[in-house]
Amino acid sequence: MSLLKFDRRTFLKASAASVLATGAAAGGARAAGVTIGIVYVGPRDDFGWNQAHAVAAQALKTIPGVTVVEEENVPETDACAKTMESMVNLDNANIILGTSFGYFAPFMIDLSKKYAKVQFRHAAPLWTPALPKNLGSYFGYLNQAHYVDGVAAGLSTKSNKLGFVAAKPIASVLSNINSFLLGARKTNPSATVQVIFTGDWSLPVREAEATNALVDAGADVITCHVDSPKVVIETAEKRGVKTCGHNASQAPLAPKGFITGAEYKWITIYKGYASDLTAGKTLPNMVSGGYEADMVQNTPFGAGASDAARAAATSAIADLKAKKPIYVGPLKDNKGNLVIAKTYDNLDPYLDKMDYLLEGVQGSTT
Amino acid sequence: MADIAEPLRPAVIAPKHWGDLSIRLRRGAEYIVIPLLALAITALLFSLLLLALGKSPLEFFALVERGGFGTSFSLQNTLQRSSPLILTALCVALPARIGLVVIGGEGALVLGGFASAVVAIPMVLGHVPPLLTLCLMAAAGMLVGAFWIGIVGYLRYARGVNETISSLLMTYIGIAIMNFFVEGSLRDLSNPNKPSTMPIGDAYMVGQIPGTDVHWGLVAGIVLSILLYILLSRTTFGFAVRVAGGNPRAALAQGLPVGKLIVICCAIAGACAGLAGFFEVAAIQGRANASLAAGYGYTGILVSFLARHNPLAIIPVAILFGGIVASGGLIERRMGLPDATVLVVQGMAFVVLLMSETLYGRFKIFQVRGAADRT
Numbered sequence: 001m002s003l004l005k006f007d008r009r010t011f012l013k014a015s016a017a018s019v020l021a022t023g024a025a026a027g028g029a030r031a032a033g034v035t036i037g038i039v040y041v042g043p044r045d046d047f048g049w050n051q052a053h054a055v056a057a058q059a060l061k062t063i064p065g066v067t068v069v070e071e072e073n074v075p076e077t078d079a080c081a082k083t084m085e086s087m088v089n090l091d092n093a094n095i096i097l098g099t100s101f102g103y104f105a106p107f108m109i110d111l112s113k114k115y116a117k118v119q120f121r122h123a124a125p126l127w128t129p130a131l132p133k134n135l136g137s138y139f140g141y142l143n144q145a146h147y148v149d150g151v152a153a154g155l156s157t158k159s160n161k162l163g164f165v166a167a168k169p170i171a172s173v174l175s176n177i178n179s180f181l182l183g184a185r186k187t188n189p190s191a192t193v194q195v196i197f198t199g200d201w202s203l204p205v206r207e208a209e210a211t212n213a214l215v216d217a218g219a220d221v222i223t224c225h226v227d228s229p230k231v232v233i234e235t236a237e238k239r240g241v242k243t244c245g246h247n248a249s250q251a252p253l254a255p256k257g258f259i260t261g262a263e264y265k266w267i268t269i270y271k272g273y274a275s276d277l278t279a280g281k282t283l284p285n286m287v288s289g290g291y292e293a294d295m296v297q298n299t300p301f302g303a304g305a306s307d308a309a310r311a312a313a314t315s316a317i318a319d320l321k322a323k324k325p326i327y328v329g330p331l332k333d334n335k336g337n338l339v340i341a342k343t344y345d346n347l348d349p350y351l352d353k354m355d356y357l358l359e360g361v362q363g364s365t366t
Numbered sequence: 367m368a369d370i371a372e373p374l375r376p377a378v379i380a381p382k383h384w385g386d387l388s389i390r391l392r393r394g395a396e397y398i399v400i401p402l403l404a405l406a407i408t409a410l411l412f413s414l415l416l417l418a419l420g421k422s423p424l425e426f427f428a429l430v431e432r433g434g435f436g437t438s439f440s441l442q443n444t445l446q447r448s449s450p451l452i453l454t455a456l457c458v459a460l461p462a463r464i465g466l467v468v469i470g471g472e473g474a475l476v477l478g479g480f481a482s483a484v485v486a487i488p489m490v491l492g493h494v495p496p497l498l499t500l501c502l503m504a505a506a507g508m509l510v511g512a513f514w515i516g517i518v519g520y521l522r523y524a525r526g527v528n529e530t531i532s533s534l535l536m537t538y539i540g541i542a543i544m545n546f547f548v549e550g551s552l553r554d555l556s557n558p559n560k561p562s563t564m565p566i567g568d569a570y571m572v573g574q575i576p577g578t579d580v581h582w583g584l585v586a587g588i589v590l591s592i593l594l595y596i597l598l599s600r601t602t603f604g605f606a607v608r609v610a611g612g613n614p615r616a617a618l619a620q621g622l623p624v625g626k627l628i629v630i631c632c633a634i635a636g637a638c639a640g641l642a643g644f645f646e647v648a649a650i651q652g653r654a655n656a657s658l659a660a661g662y663g664y665t666g667i668l669v670s671f672l673a674r675h676n677p678l679a680i681i682p683v684a685i686l687f688g689g690i691v692a693s694g695g696l697i698e699r700r701m702g703l704p705d706a707t708v709l710v711v712q713g714m715a716f717v718v719l720l721m722s723e724t725l726y727g728r729f730k731i732f733q734v735r736g737a738a739d740r741t
Binding site: 069070071072073074075076077078079082083085086087089090091101102106 | 432433437439440443446447560646650651652655657660661692695696698699705
């Protein structure tokens with residue numbers, strides 16, 4: 001009975017609220033400090049791409065003077081434009097971080113023209129100097145962390161067969177596969193990588209099938225490049241093989257077999273934006289880097305990592321921080337063509353156009 | 367014929383004097399008061415849920431108001447989001463009046479949008495004037511949408527296939543057809559990471575209503591709603607549709623071409639959803655890609671049911687829904703509620719409104735002696 005009385009009061013309060021609301025409770029204009037708006041295409045706890053950004057957002061919130069507003073599951077339609085505009089108009093956001101590929105064109109380009117005083121940054125290398133100056137791109141060279149995965153995986157395999165579940169044969173994915181192979185070859189010259197492309201970023205059923213197929217074919221370390229590696233890692237753990245992660249930490253999903261994983265360290269970039277905005281400096285339009293710039297990292301070692309693997313991976317990380325190259329030429333692709341004639345710097349733009357799998361990778365890009 | 371006509375069109379039969387107006391007002395009031403009551407109950411139930419979560423209902427409704435309607439930006443945000451919902455709701459409403467539950471508007475939207483984008487490619491390359499191009503794009507979108515839902519109607523009347531199931535399954539086929547072409551032969555290779563058709567370019571885009579951020583799809587939706595309302599309530603075609611919807615056997619016995627009416631209703635419905643797809647392409651995306659399947663077709667089902675399949679009522683209901691969705695983000699950001707909150711509100715409203723159907727005819731105040739209930 002008392003509950004019922006409570007209801008009525010709530011209801012009255014609620015009805016009163018909708019009448020009195022304008023500008024009252026929901027005002028919340030934030031005068032001082034920096035407000036950062038972050039928009040995700042999926043859930044923040046997806047064990048993958050979105051989570052990697054959400055972890056950084058969480059860390060940003062601890063910085064004094066920085067307010068973070070977030071929205072998840074925002075599709076790549078005008079819904080994302082309206083969400084961003086809402087953050088600008090109703091939350092007074094100073095900068096909008098769009099973390100999904102499809103947000104950029106036409107939505108973020110249009111918004112950057114409409115709101116010239118607001119900064120817009122997008123997590124893929126799409127910005128060109130012809131586009132507005134308050135728009136920009138940021139991304140990390142995750143292949144460096146996949147290289148470290150490979151170094152540890154090379155010492156963890158008994159069959160010398162490593163498995164890679166990949167989404168699409170585009171440059172960034174191919175670079176991760178090739179770097180994983182080169183890392184593995186560094187510690188285990190007879191290691192090979194078998195790759196299966198699922199065809200899209202999020203196909204859980206096909207990812208599980210691919211993982212099972214790789215394990216059936218003899219692979220005893222599995223890694224992947226899909227949006228959310230959850231299914232791959234869990235399936236591999238069930239099959240009793242070891243795993244390396246991707247995008248965010250999947251360590252809790254594989255308490256027995258997890259070795260380490262390739263993770264973005266978006267907080268480095270986000271902190272940079274926050275401090276530049278606070279100091280009133282102009283934000284860079286293009287921010288990118290790998291270990292040398294502290295923009296990627298490896299997940300802390302799991303139970304699957306042997307002492308030897310830990311030591312080798314740790315020293316590989318030190319090498320990358322010292323800008324030691326991954327792609328040491330000459331290298332051939334798996335069809336026998338010479339594709340990398342000389343040694344390339346880790347950030348060399350030549351490597352961004354990769355459209356081949358190196359010798360030692362079983363699989364095809366077509 | 368007269369036996370059926372009388373209860374359906376009492377206003378015409380009744381003598382024209384002041385009592386007539388009061389009858390109509392009282393009858394009309396029932397259709398406004400009961401949905402409002404249902405929405406109030408939804409608000410109450412949702413407040414309980416918020417209290418259970420330890421959140422303030424006061425803050426929630428204040429944020430809905432601010433995020434959905436309170437500022438000029440919010441209002442435009444709401445209207446923009448409601449415009450595809452009006453069109454996809456019409457895709458449900460029209461077949462519903464003839465007794466069909468068609469829930470495949472999403473498929474017609476996706477294929478309609480895809481057809482618009484495809485038709486545009488040679489015209490943009492051939493520098494055909496934008497206005498002509500847009501007209502042809504809209505026509506293509508509507509035709510393909512009409513064809514798609516028309517199939518559902520044909521299967522229903524010719525083969526007895528359940529239209530709810532067939533339209534739902536055809537949505538998956540429709541999305542797959544678009545993906546097949548967008549990722550294959552019609553893919554724009556200059557955009558390597560997100561498969562799309564060739565962009566139509568700014569010059570060929572549908573603009574905004576002057577002075578606002580809202581595109582012309584809203585106007586198209588409102589105009590179509592009014593036209594379809596007139597079609598249903600003021601023409602012999604609409605009368606035949608309502609008779610067939612009320613009792614198809616009786617309609618057949620009266621010599622009405624029920625099969626033809628079903629296909630025509632489905633085709634008009636599909637054209638509405640196809641037009642929504644055209645606006646998604648021509649006013650928002652500028653190209654066709656997987657983002658076309660954004661769920662507007664499914665939300666439209668909800669809107670149509672809440673509007674009791676009345677084309678005129680669809681307009682305010684769609685705007686209400688647009689407002690709830692528009693404020694969803696602000697609620698998520700300010701109150702730390704999950705994004706599914708908006709879905710919970712929508713679901714509650716749906717259930718309560720369906721239950722409120724049983725209230726019609728139960729309140730004496732709305733009843734007029736001697737006048738039968740209207741369907």
